[in-house]
Amino acid sequence: MVAAKSNIKTYKAFQTEVESSNRIALSVDCVIFGFDENKLKVLLIRSDLKKYEGKWSLLGDLVLPDEGLDEAAYRILKQRTGLSDVFLEQVHTFGEIGRHPVNRVVTVAYCSLINVQHHKLKILDNELHWHDVDSISDMAFDHKIIFDTSLSQLQKRVREHPLGFSLLPNKFSLRELQNLYEAILNVKLDRRNFRKKFFSMDFLIDLDEVETDVPHRPGKLYRFDYVKYEKSAKNWNGIAF
Amino acid sequence: MVAAKSNIKTYKAFQTEVESSNRIALSVDCVIFGFDENKLKVLLIRSDLKKYEGKWSLLGDLVLPDEGLDEAAYRILKQRTGLSDVFLEQVHTFGEIGRHPVNRVVTVAYCSLINVQHHKLKILDNELHWHDVDSISDMAFDHKIIFDTSLSQLQKRVREHPLGFSLLPNKFSLRELQNLYEAILNVKLDRRNFRKKFFSMDFLIDLDEVETDVPHRPGKLYRFDYVKYEKSAKNWNGIAF
DNA sequence: GCAAAAGTGTTGGAAATACACCCATGT
């Protein structure tokens, strides 16, 4: 790095270095989590690349020269699934030299949670569909590593913020909510303590409705009070299970 | 994105897209925290770029085509400061379109903690020196945003892992340790409860030495028992101040 | 009436907090 020690880099010197750095391509990969049948799911497609034919892959693509990273992530999610109107959050950037078999590609991983029932997939190319997270073994590229990292982050974030609700229907029972937390965190929780904790937070609105078509006593339905949550300065003290 | 819906991308189609993505350059910026005179510090240099002449900047440079991201971060830190043998951790990737005035440059931020006393800077080009974190106002590029993000992450991580010790001399008093936590977290802590907490973790080794040259009763010196910490399966339950 | 899950309170232990006095050193 010749220019590293110069006091002021000229535009020209910088351009020369940029050309060298330009040999690195940039992509985004989306790890989309959902929740259905009491299991945590992830959206995968069959790999684009011949070398990984048959393997499953995250929803990814190259970043365009004139779009921001977040923008790229939303575009790719929309292109691959037809969906918009979800939160995407950056997880980590992966840039090992050999991670892509053809080119040097650095990828920024994004993570999202969507409600499987609510957001029906509109595009199903490349065999896009939901996979149980615990059925995932090998994947294309280093996507298994990216997936594992994203899942760990999800587990961490779901303890700190009320993200889980975006995975549930608008109306949900406490049992569904608990199932969700148990699935994401991969733990068993005490029902009474779980209820106590959520009721004490006071962000659940009792809808005075109950489940139907269950072969047992129906549970009451609730929705999450996003308005109150926003107003209370994000006063979510975290979940310590 | 023409190829997005094809089932299998050929190498050639992919190459075409890569060329377009190649117009994006990739850099790494290091946010190096230190601790001295009971204040949290950060290492900055004068900006390389003419447009930002006079402004302070993080330690950054472009990523070489044949090096990994972590590798680049370590190289840049070494080049800019002469230092190695520190932990670097990725923080976030910043890719807004206008963030660099000349080119499209996406940057991966890394964060590190170094011991100011222990690691004397060997290179001082571009006016490299330590700045009080609370004296930082505007910076070159979007580096203020990157800095703020890194500081928030530091505050979060220091509650979860025993990172702080890398900012202190090998031998430190409990007062120094408490000052460190107070500086990073920007809070006041109760001395007795602080001691209780750290002693109960049992990761401090009493060196049977005391401070010298202090105009008051000298404090005992300790070091952090990294071996025990590693062995105990990272049994750090976090710090809840 | 039976199976299956909903709903509900209490108690004991652990951890966090608040708080005040004596001690060792340098000047």
Added chain:
DNA sequence: ACATGGGTGTATTTCCAACACTTTTGC
């Protein structure tokens, strides 16, 4: 002797974990 920060213990409160029985519905 005095100024400065080091070192220590206890009482209170708060939070978390463990735990069992009754209720409601579908079949």
